[in-house]
Amino acid sequence: MTFRDLRLRVRALIAPRRVERELDEELAFHLEREAHEQQRAGLTPSAAAARARARFGSIALAADACRDARGTVFVDALVRDVRDALRSFRRAPWVTLTIVATIALGLALVTVAFTVYNALFLRADAVQHPEQLFTVERLVRPDLPHPPGGDRAWMPFSRREYELLRHGSDVLTDALGMVSDVVARIDGRVTNTTLVSGNFFQVLDARAELGRPLIPADDEPATSQQVVVLSHRGWRKFFNGAPTVVGRSVRLNGLPFEVVGVMPETFRGLSVVPPDLWVPLLSVRRFHLPTYLDEYEGKPLDDSVVEVVVGRLKPGMSPEKAEAALTAWASGRSDIKRNRPGHPNQLTLTPNRGTLWPLSFHGVIAPAFFAFGLVLMTGCANVANLLLARGLSHRAEIGIRLSLGASRWRVIRQLLVGHLVLALAAAICGVVLSRGLLAGAIRVASTVMSPESAELMRIAPLPVDWRVLLFVAAIAMVSTVLFGLAPALQTTQVDPARAMRGDAMQGARSGRASQILIALQVGAAGLLLITSGAFLRSAFAAANAPAGVRTSDTLVVPVTHEPFRPAILGALTTDPLVEAVSASWSSGVTGFPAYGGQAVITRPASSATQDRSARDQTTDKVSYAFVSPGYFNVLGIDIVSGRGFAPDERTMDAGVAVVSEAAVRRLWPTGKAVGSVVQFEAQPPPDTQQAASPRAPSRPYVVIGVARDIESTLADALRQFADPNVYLPIGLQNPGTSLVLRVRSDPDEARRALLDRLVAIDPAFGDITTVRAMVNGRAVGLWMVFGVTVVLAGLALLLAASGLFSVLSYAIEQRKREIGIRMALGATTRDIAGWVMSRTFISVAVGIVAGAGLATAFVKVLAKWVPFWLGNIATIVEPVAYAAPVILIVVTCTVAVSLPAWRATRVDPVTTLRQD
DSSP: OOHHHHHHHHHHHHOHHHHHHHHHHHHHHHHHHHHHHHHHTTOOHHHHHHHHHHHHOOHHHHHHHHHHHHTOHHHHHHHHHHHHHHHHHHHSHHHHHHHHHHHHHHHHHHHHHHHHHIIIIIOOOSSSOGGGEEEEEEBSOTTSOOOTTSOOOBOOEEHHHHHHHHHHOSSEEEEEEEEEEEEEEETTEEEEEEEEOTTHHHHHTOOOSEEOOOOGGGGSTTOOSOEEEEOHHHHHHHHTTOTTOTTOEEEETTEEEEEEEEOOTTOOOSSSSOOSEEEEGGGGGGGTOOOOBOTTTOOBOSOOEEOEEEEEEOTTOOHHHHHHHHHHHHHTOSSSOOSSTTSOOOEEEEEOSSSOOTTSSHHHHHHHHHHHHHHHHHHHHHHHHHHHHHHGGGHHHHHHHHHTTOOHHHHHHHHHHHHHHHHHHHHHHHHHHHHHHHHHHHHHHHHHSOHHHHHHOOOOOOOOOHHHHHHHHHHHHHHHHHHHHHHHHHHTOOOHHHHHTTOTTTTOOOTTHHHHHHHHHHHHHHHHHHHHHHHHHHHHHHHHSOOSSOOSSEEEEEOOOGGGHHHHHHHHHHOTTEEEEEEEEOSSSSOSOOOOEEEEEEOOOOSSOOOHHHHHOOEEEEEEEEEOTTHHHHHTOOEEEEOOOOTTOOSGGGOEEEEEHHHHHHHOTTSOOTTOEEEEEEOOOSSGGGTTSOOOOSSEEEEEEEEOOOOOHHHHHHOOSOOOSEEEEOOTTSTTEEEEEEESSOHHHHHHHHHHHHHHHOTTOOOOEEHHHHHHHHHHHHHHHHHHHHHHHHHHHHHHHHHHHHHHHHHHHHTHHHHHHHHHTTOOHHHHHHHHHHHHHHHHHHHHHHHHHHHHHHHHHHHHHSHHHHOSOTTOOOHHHHHHHHHHHHHHHHHHHHHHHHHHHTOOHHHHHHHO
16 A cells, blocks of 8 residues: 555545545546536437436446555444444433443443552552662571562661662662652651662662752762752642742751752652652661661671662673672672571572562452452443343334345444443543542541541552553453343344334344353342451451450551650650650550560479470470560550569569460460569561660579560451460560550540650651550551442442343233233233243342352452452351342342333233234
8 A cells, every 4th residue: 555545544534525526526537527528429418418328337336446545444434433433322311321330330330449459469650671680688598598589687787888789780780779768747747758878869870840859969978058849749848839849947856957849740769659748768777777787796886777779780681690699799808798607598589660569459459450350240231131131122124124234244334333332431431430439438538537647648659540541441341241242142143034013123132141240249239248247357357356455545657766865754654634645565566576586485394283295395485575564554454473674673683484375375274474584595586677676685584574465356457466385574665665655535636745845856756556556557458448448339239120120121022922911821020020020030049159269268268369358258158148139139139120020011002922
């Protein structure tokens, strides 16, 4: 095809009327010239015109041949089919709106799930060549396998080691360093900050929307001005998008910083959720972060921690080759610490595109896709039933078209084009509706969360990019086949001879297709309803489960900046709202004792016992944690035997310990633990990230008390409550401990009052958390999941009821003659109503059984995928969980079939027989 042919075809598509007018003029010119030639041969004008038309042939056929030569026949036919579809939709607007709304709702739900999946797993950062970016990690135990996306035991780099890696290795063109998720405050408001090296934006080749990004000079010790770069989110959050923000001074953690730039909305900074701002890594000490510790000598170095190092590979360098070269380079240097004594360093490279690992949250996204897809499938089945009923009125028209020579494929294609128009309209509405659903879901989540959780909540950007649009278009096309092909095939099964006699309805049967569709709809509704019952049961169980600790008036205060600990303790101990203060060493902000480590505990063998096995079992491994005196009283953990720590027992040198009931059962079968002397042999921590945790000295300890086990289903699910075997004493002043308070007023009110006071002391103070909010977090999540599931189940049930109504209306219209004959032969209205309803409740029963079976399997699989937040719901076999949804489905379906059944009883047998 030449360029001239392409230009002519495009012109025929853009200006069809002009091209048709030119075609008519050209055909008229040829006909006129032929007539003129005949006149010159001696014929009269009328005879010459007749001879010219006879020799030229059919003008219409010639015009069609010319149109075929253009190569735009398919497009012309498609345009005509679209116009015909629009005209038919205009004749039945309510049916059209119902179909579009039904499909749009299902598409919107699936689009919501895919938008989240796209933002977390597929959407790479808006940086140059993200495929070249790799995170460099130094694994503590590289010899142990780890699951993809699972937690890795890695040892961070120091700033000095980062600089050596950046300039010394020959496989990276450059490397950046950062410390993520640093909690800071701007004018008292919590903000999420990322500390980055000065070349951060240079390595990513990112440009600022306003001002400039950070440059290497901003991260030099000689710099005189501390600067920050805002993300688009932080710009909107703290400055309302003011265009004059560049050059303004802000107080970050009470210190002045100058805003030098604002990044575009598409830039996330190698994170799934962008921080509020980026600060040079040189400011790490201004945030009072811990320094890098020497692993072996235990001496603090004058160096800062670089948690994440991301390098850009040189062109042509494969990740495998680069990883081997980095490992050899690091192992050959004496100025880079070993991950384990006596073992060579092993550095690994992991792709960093600013997305999550592929298997990280599939246990959450996959069930959402499944549930939303069920609603879409139910909507498609409902639309198919509507189209079957609607196609009934078009059978006469289709029969006449077939009798006039139209092929069945041509008619089916026209119907499918109409269905495609409906699907595209539904896709557009679905995308718009999905934005509203996402905004509503975020608003509801922030409302039901605790205030402290809502303040720290960050949402990943959820844009509608080309992936989302392509996905919606593909799903719309698949939906067209699902809900349009079967009705098109069914509608075109018309006998042309009967259509010409006006008897196109005779012999029309829906077959088993409608019954199968009804079973699918009812099964989907039953599956979602029973699953929602499982979530409801779990939510009730989580809400009513014993927390194992006191929750009504307790708060957790993490002390992350040790220089302010004395002032914070002074403020808390003198505040009239605070009744008691205790402490525990914690690896996070939970405030509950994290395991300080493991130890081998040995108790002297009892000579009184004659049981040889008991004398042999005197040595065992135990976990231990550190708590201050008063900790058990603050959290309401009973001392079932002996006593707790006395006020003067604030150090491990006191040589006393409190053991749990579980430890007593293991080590003292007779139950006489108080007064026993045990020998501790502390073991080194399994990974260097715990190197800063206190370690129990190897020495004898006297057991002074037995503490009640923290028996809580939430402990296993959330891992917030550690239940160690042995408690050792520690003081309030000990670095690394979090404070646990009991207050005299409502914990939420006390939290706000204390937070204002502590922020005045430490401008970079993080947050105070109520223990009640920690406990309710899991229940709130389950309640949200239950709410979503029950809404989906309600939609599916409503669609199933609508489908039942459509199928019965269609069947009664088809069998009106049969119903009339039955009534003429003596059938009563009760017989007719029972006959009509019995035809549908077989499909309903099949759907209920299938839905119940699938729900049981689905809940069990779901509980295995995400056991921590679902809890033990795989054993749900309670009759109520199945009976309530079944009763609801039966009642809804009965109401749906009542009106069509009543209409069937109103058929006049005389009128029906007279029509035959």
